[in-house]
Amino acid sequence: MSGALTLPAVQTAAKTSRGTFADSTRGWQLIAPAMVVLCLMNLVPILWSIGMGFFRYRADRLRTPPHFLGLSNYLDLLTDDDIWERVTNTGQMILGSVLLQIAVGAALTGLFYRPFPGRRLVLMLVLAPMLLSTVFVGTFFNFFILPPFGLVPMLLGAVLGHPVNPLASPAGAMASLIVADAWMWSPFVMLMLMAGLSSVSKDLCEAAEIDRAGRWNRFRTVIFPSLQGVLLLAVLFRIIESFNAFDLVFTITNGGPGTSTETLSTEIYGDAFVLFETGRASALANFSTFVIIVLANLYFQAIRERNRDSPAPA
Amino acid sequence: MTPDSDHPMFRPAGWRRTAACACVGVIYFIPVLWMLLAGIKTRQDAMATPPKLFFAPTLDHFRSLFTGFTPEGQQVFPAGFIFYVFNSLFISATSVLLAMILALLAAYGVARMSIRGTHWLMFYTLAMRMIPPLTTIIPLYVIFSKLGMGGTYPEIILVYTAFNLPFAIWMLRSFLSELPRAAEEAAWLDGTSRPMILWRICLPQLRGGLAATAIIAFVFTWNDFLFSQILTGQDTRTIPIALLRVLGADVGTDWGLFAAGGAIYLAPVLLVAFFLQNQLLRGATFGTVPR
Structure with a gap:
């Protein structure tokens, strides 16, 4: 299947004066918003939970400071x-x-x-x-x-x-x-x-x-x-x-x-x-x-x- | 799901197998059917011993769902069932929409850009969905309470957006990777900007995949109980929580009312089971299993 159509290397990388099509810095920009939401709603809570595991703490008394155990x-x-x-x-x-x-x-x-x-x-x-x-x-x-x-x-x-x-x-x-x-x-x-x-x-x-x-x-x-x-x-x-x-x-x-x-x-x-x-x-x-x-x-x-x-x- | 009929394994079934399949299908569904039947029975008929197969159907329960009062004049939902339907619809739809936008960008980045560590990133996203929900719910409850956002729409919508993200990213990436890359690269060479490529070339081909992803994500959110149970308040309660309250209410367990509410709750889900069968596996396993 492959080999029937071979494009020059420049063309397969789709490179123009604006850089390559698969530019990785641009890639990170696309991924970042989703990752920020995931970190805030998922990673932060997991870390928070690890922290809370070391304390005596009651979520119905938010004002009472946690007691380290x-x-x-x-x-x-x-x-x-x-x-x-x-x-x-x-x-x-x-x-x-x-x-x-x-x-x-x-x-x-x-x-x-x-x-x-x-x-x-x-x-x-x-x-x-x-x-x-x-x-x-x-x-x-x-x-x-x-x-x-x-x-x-x-x-x-x-x-x-x-x-x-x-x-x-x-x-x-x-x-x-x-x-x-x-x-x-x-x-x-x-x-x-x-x-x-x-x-x-x-x-x-x-x-x-x-x-x-x-x-x-x-x-x-x-x-x-x-x-x-x-x-x-x-x-x-x-x-x-x-x-x-x-x-x-x-x-x-x-x-x-x-x-x-x-x-x-x-x-x-x-x-x-x-x-x-x-x-x-x-x-x-x-x-x-x-x-x-x-x-x-x-x-x-x-x-x-x-x-x-x-x-x-x- | 529609296998190649030339394949010796997938020759059409004979009439006996077909009949057996139909019977098993119906039997498998009987529990749902029996419950839903209770929705059009009177309270006495629904809880009759021995169970009644033939009865005079009634729409009383549906009526009381929408008026908020049973025929006996007891108030069932302080705000009317339609309020919970609205909440469920609004919260699910908004969070799915947000998740779809974020996920489309991320999936495009993962599928088309050469980023090192994407593999790792994708598994990390997948793992996030497998973490026991209670592990994140407890801190989220504390954090949002401290921020004074407990029981508000933004809180639950944000949480559900994150809840849907891993799924949506995996699904969209799997659909995107099936699209030919050549057209996009050609457009890039012609000087088209990346957003235009995504909008003009990818989206039209991705329509089916986008719809399937959004709908399945909607069902997940619509069905979810635990996040809503803990993180919604008076004003943001969703259907499942309202339904459970009916059962625990001082009115006594009203199965008919529960079933009628359940019928409304289930209707969209059954449509998905019919129209999106081919995408279900991909949906349930996040695209880790092909087809």
């Missing part, structure tokens, strides 16, 4: 058994939800990958959940789960023969959260897997057909290799998002029953805006930020590797 906010958090419970809850939710999303997402992909009339409309129905407001989804999951009028306890009650309230037991509450999160985000995994499918080699597929390769073999050798990369991206992406999930927990269980579904984000929210222990909340938030930075780096790494394999970066 050193590392004791962090030491308190580390020795607090409740915090470890939040960590395990968060982990359980991520694990359950991401596994379920992959399973359902894969099933949806297997069903929907071939074109058929009306596919756009049907896909709209499937994709809608991931575009809905999480608060709305959380609230209407309550509508299904709450007895006596909820569909879920009614159906379960009919099967088991006695009234059921999933939100009354820790396991049921956690399961409700996982199902809600997975319902919303399985379509996302489906989208990712479909993007992977579209890069399955046509020639290999045809060859496999001619060889009459069995279904499993065809999947394992021809199809799965193109899915691996996106699957890894999808898992990392969903882990990050689930780690940050707040709205669903807030609206469905609000941490209950007791504190059995309280996650790190609801704990931070509670500390910051119910108890107004802003310093402690910041310290915990900084810990979350650290976890996310680690996860985000894994995600970036996966992207870089994927781009190296298939030289068609987005």
Whole structure:
């Protein structure tokens, strides 16, 4: 493809008396306004939060000067058994939800990958959940789960023969959260897997057909290799998002029953805006930020590797 | 999303698969549908046991959303639901517009100028969107309160502009990098200024991408709860917060009213799911995954 049309070097660099087309100082001028807004609204708060983590401070008493504590906010958090419970809850939710999303997402992909009339409309129905407001989804999951009028306890009650309230037991509450999160985000995994499918080699597929390769073999050798990369991206992406999930927990269980579904984000929210222990909340938030930075780096790494394999970066 | 039909993997589905797809699609959507149905049921029907599939539809809830009073004469929203719709629209639209302008310039800079470290810059922007929102919300709350700007429009609009920026930059860069560079360089050689190149050559080709980016960013902002919950005040409350208040209100949980408000809240989002399917993945993953 290349070489058919070779332009002189001067022309490809598009250089005139006004300088090159891709002048880097001009480039910075274009980027600067966006970066200023991002720094003010994002970087400054993050630094501020790191600072507040060292103080005892209450955001409802702005006049009271912060009291320097050193590392004791962090030491308190580390020795607090409740915090470890939040960590395990968060982990359980991520694990359950991401596994379920992959399973359902894969099933949806297997069903929907071939074109058929009306596919756009049907896909709209499937994709809608991931575009809905999480608060709305959380609230209407309550509508299904709450007895006596909820569909879920009614159906379960009919099967088991006695009234059921999933939100009354820790396991049921956690399961409700996982199902809600997975319902919303399985379509996302489906989208990712479909993007992977579209890069399955046509020639290999045809060859496999001619060889009459069995279904499993065809999947394992021809199809799965193109899915691996996106699957890894999808898992990392969903882990990050689930780690940050707040709205669903807030609206469905609000941490209950007791504190059995309280996650790190609801704990931070509670500390910051119910108890107004802003310093402690910041310290915990900084810990979350650290976890996310680690996860985000894994995600970036996966992207870089994927781009190296298939030289068609987005 | 519309795969090559020559490809052996993407041969058209048979009628059985088509039927299965249709069924699964409907089943997947039933939760939304069931909730929305509650919006046109009377309060008794919505909470009936066993659930009622057939009922006499009523528009009472929609009426009370706009008059502000239930048929029983109880006030539901002090300022009327339309006020929250306005707030949501105004805040989302303004912040998306601002973000689009800033992001278009930045994306153009990243896609077309030779700047060292763009790669790093792009990942840094992406990371900003992944940071737990609460980490930035707590300091923002403190900072804006100290500035005396708590609960004002400029506060929440600024915050949402920054919230949309990483997404918009990534999306626009990904659309820009699909445009041929040659025409722009030719125009540059002919003496066209950079703003004119952006305006006359890039923008017309970028129309679809701009629209998709703006609309998806709008949906993100429209849907967001946490920033609004903490950073808006009496006068700037958005729909999701108002809806949650309905449920926690002393009127008792009025599911019908919630569902009716929800229907209005959801309508724009469903349109996006239909018309922008092809851009959704790119939108959700910020263009880190092609297509």
